[in-house]
Amino acid sequence: MILALILVPLIAGAGAFFMRSNRLRHALLLAAAIVHAGLTAVAWTIRPLSQLGGWVALDAAEMLFLGTTSALFLAIAVFAIGYLNREGQGRLADIEEGFLFPNAPEATFVGCLLIFLSTMTLVIAAQHVGLMWVAVEGTTLASAPLIHYHRHHRSLEAAWKYLVICSVGIAIALLGNFFLVVSAGPAGERISSMRIPELMAHATELDPKWLKGAFLLLLVGYGTKMGLAPLHTWLPDAHSEAPSMVSALLSGALLNCAFLAILRMHGVCVAAGLADFSKGMFVLFGVVSMAVAAVFIVGQSDYKRMLAYSSVEHMGTAMLGVGVGGIAAFGALLHVVNHSLTKAMLFLLAGNILGAYRTKTASQVTGVLRVLPVSGALWLAGFFAITGSPPFGLFVSELTILKGALDARRFIIAAAYLALLLTVFVGMAMVFLRMAHGTGSGALREDAPARERFSAIVPPAVLGLAVLVLGLYVPGALRTAIDQAIAGMRLF
Amino acid sequence: MTDWIDAAIALVVLSNLRLLGTSRLAACIRIVAVQGIILGLLPILFHAGNLTLRVALQATASMITKGVVFPWLLTRAMRGADTRREIDPIVGYTPSLLVGGALLGVALWLGWRLPLPVPAGSQFMIAVSLFTIMVGLFMIVARRMAITQVLGYLAMENGIYTFGLAFAEKEPLLVEMGILLDVFVAVFVMGIMIYHINREFDHIDTDRMSELRG
Numbered sequence: 058m059i060l061a062l063i064l065v066p067l068i069a070g071a072g073a074f075f076m077r078s079n080r081l082r083h084a085l086l087l088a089a090a091i092v093h094a095g096l097t098a099v100a101w102t103i104r105p106l107s108q109l110g111g112w113v114a115l116d117a118a119e120m121l122f123l124g125t126t127s128a129l130f131l132a133i134a135v136f137a138i139g140y141l142n143r144e145g146q147g148r149l150a151d152i153e154e155g156f157l158f159p160n161a162p163e164a165t166f167v168g169c170l171l172i173f174l175s176t177m178t179l180v181i182a183a184q185h186v187g188l189m190w191v192a193v194e195g196t197t198l199a200s201a202p203l204i205h206y207h208r209h210h211r212s213l214e215a216a217w218k219y220l221v222i223c224s225v226g227i228a229i230a231l232l233g234n235f236f237l238v239v240s241a242g243p244a245g246e247r248i249s250s251m252r253i254p255e256l257m258a259h260a261t262e263l264d265p266k267w268l269k270g271a272f273l274l275l276l277v278g279y280g281t282k283m284g285l286a287p288l289h290t291w292l293p294d295a296h297s298e299a300p301s302m303v304s305a306l307l308s309g310a311l312l313n314c315a316f317l318a319i320l321r322m323h324g325v326c327v328a329a330g331l332a333d334f335s336k337g338m339f340v341l342f343g344v345v346s347m348a349v350a351a352v353f354i355v356g357q358s359d360y361k362r363m364l365a366y367s368s369v370e371h372m373g374t375a376m377l378g379v380g381v382g383g384i385a386a387f388g389a390l391l392h393v394v395n396h397s398l399t400k401a402m403l404f405l406l407a408g409n410i411l412g413a414y415r416t417k418t419a420s421q422v423t424g425v426l427r428v429l430p431v432s433g434a435l436w437l438a439g440f441f442a443i444t445g446s447p448p449f450g451l452f453v454s455e456l457t458i459l460k461g462a463l464d465a466r467r468f469i470i471a472a473a474y475l476a477l478l479l480t481v482f483v484g485m486a487m488v489f490l491r492m493a494h495g496t497g498s499g500a501l502r503e504d505a506p507a508r509e510r511f512s513a514i515v516p517p518a519v520l521g522l523a524v525l526v527l528g529l530y531v532p533g534a535l536r537t538a539i540d541q542a543i544a545g546m547r548l549f
Numbered sequence: 550m551t552d553w554i555d556a557a558i559a560l561v562v563l564s565n566l567r568l569l570g571t572s573r574l575a576a577c578i579r580i581v582a583v584q585g586i587i588l589g590l591l592p593i594l595f596h597a598g599n600l601t602l603r604v605a606l607q608a609t610a611s612m613i614t615k616g617v618v619f620p621w622l623l624t625r626a627m628r629g630a631d632t633r634r635e636i637d638p639i640v641g642y643t644p645s646l647l648v649g650g651a652l653l654g655v656a657l658w659l660g661w662r663l664p665l666p667v668p669a670g671s672q673f674m675i676a677v678s679l680f681t682i683m684v685g686l687f688m689i690v691a692r693r694m695a696i697t698q699v700l701g702y703l704a705m706e707n708g709i710y711t712f713g714l715a716f717a718e719k720e721p722l723l724v725e726m727g728i729l730l731d732v733f734v735a736v737f738v739m740g741i742m743i744y745h746i747n748r749e750f751d752h753i754d755t756d757r758m759s760e761l762r763g
Contacts, residue, residue, distance in 0.1 A: 232709050
């Protein structure tokens with residue numbers, strides 16, 4: 058079951074590389090996404106047994122992240138097929154400098170997309186720290202070609218930056234893994250393999266000094282991937298240059314995978330009695346990420362970059378929630394799910410806007426509501442959702458984190474958190490509202506489609522609806538999963 | 550046998566300093582390859598008395614990738630780019646060597662401060678691995694060319710591998726091979742990107758790729 062979840066997209070991805078017909082490749086992409094989502098849904102109801110001697114397993118936390126990733130991928134696959142049919146072939150004029158550029162071959166794109174899904178599934182399912190590392194590096198390698206989909210120099214720069222920064226970050230995480238092995242040294246034969254459950258069971262026997270070092274290195278390493286400030290520098294470039302569905306996938310799924318890896322290490326630290334240390338680090342990185350993101354969001358002129366910085370902000374929020382602990386940890390996990398859905402929706406809509414207006418500069422886009430009625434309405438709704446306004450899911454999760462901070466009597470953190478959220482709200486409002494309103498004349502490209510395509514609006518609309526539902530009530534199954542995840546990873 | 554191990558470790562240190570002090574790309578590629586081969590030999594030296602098939606396999610795979618495949622890939626990339634040396638690094642070669650000396654001091658101090666709770670092959674293992682990691686990181690930030698940055702990444706990877714050598718038994722073969730595969734694919738993808746950078750910019754300086762900011 059778990060192996061099928063990993064192997065189906067992998068094999069489909071390999072197949073996509075060698076397929077001749079584009080039509081067939083699109084069908085393969087959609088089929089793999091549906092099978093993956095179907096298997097995930099089955100796994101939700103009957104928790105599959107761990108496989109490969111406990112190296113891969115799906116518990117509550119894993120299911121939470123896997124469910125989000127799989128649902129997102131399905132939405133993005135539908136969107137991608139429409140996108141590829143529209144813009145896949147031929148040369149396009151560059152939106153900023155006007156030169157013509159081709160796109161990467163579709164075989165590469167679809168193949169990498171599917172392999173990317175496979176590696177992300179492996180990150181989520183992996184219980185062995187070494188396997189997890191291999192999988193995280195795998196996600197970097199599979200997604201770098203996706204960022205370089207538009208073959209021009211800016212996307213190349215973004216992809217190179219992404220590849221180098223993340224590879225270095227993940228190399229640091231590898232050192233962290235070795236530190237972890239050293240810290241397990243005194244336990245001798247009792248820790249026979251470096252699996253997370255085993256490490257947690259024997260956590261008190263780990264050498265605390267080396268464990269602390271391991272945690273820091275892994276936090277920095279995977280934190281680079283997760284986009285925590287000040288290690289986030291690849292993120293705005295990659296998100297703004299990649300095609301929109303890739304940005305959606307990076308923001309909505311990849312960052313979560315890295316977060317899960319960090320959460321697992323946190324669990325080991327808590328079990329070893331180092332909770333204060335690791336929680337302090339979570340709060341520190343959380344606040345710094347939120348602050349840095351807020352600075353760059355205010356006055357940001359490129360709306361895709363703004364969405365990217367907003368991801369930094371929300372990852373910071375989730376870190377803060379876990380760092381505060383208590384009910385805030387519940388809020389943090391809920392926040393991760395909400396953020397994924399909302400951000401993916403916004404990136405897909407940004408893709409629609411980019412397609413119609415051919416510019417990423419926010420000030421040149423006006424009247425989205427008039428020009429693209431459905432996308433425009435969703436764009437506005439997405440703005441309220443992402444800034445944590447009621448009645449959307451992020452409102453609930455951000456409020457829960459605030460409540461957690463107040464419960465823990467950490468008033469300064471709560472005040473800083475509120476101030477930063479407010480700053481981000483104002484910064485984003487200025488851009489989003491101006492884009493949505495106005496006449497929208499003159500700015501459009503000549504061959505803009507007369508009406509919005511089905512495949513371009515249904516996926517974001519469904520994602521938006523899901524966020525709305527999560528804001529109105531949290532389904533029992535999700536609540537149980539989060540509670541179990543918190544208990545499993547000892548996030549309280 | 551410890552003499553041989555210490556000699557190998559000293560060679561790694563020297564290769565790092567040489568890497569910092571040379572501008573010729575071909576030489577840099579060779580140095581990193583030699584480093585990879587020395588590090589591949591180390592586990593064989595550690596287990597000289599009781600060499601198992603697993604250790605031999607691992608060491609061979611590592612030596613072939615780092616000593617043969619990577620140099621070949623990188624030399625091809627270099628030929629494609631039609632460049633022989635790094636002309637104008639961000640930090641010059643003499644200052645780089647001085648930095649290298651300082652880093653060596655820091656690494657030795659750290660290695661002395663961080664004794665392993667389990668016995669390692671040699672008392673200098675940690676210091677050398679930290680030194681190699683730091684040299685790799687320094688190469689990545691102090692050089693402009695994409696190839697030299699990849700070499701820095703490889704040196705860093707070598708350093709981490711050195712650290713892992715001290716307790717290779719704990720890591721299962723599957724993970725070792727996975728790590729090697731990842732590094733291989735990473736260099737492969739970077740090689741492809743260097744090819745694209747060449748075509749796009751007519752050179753492989755990454756610092757001209759500086760339009761994305763803010």
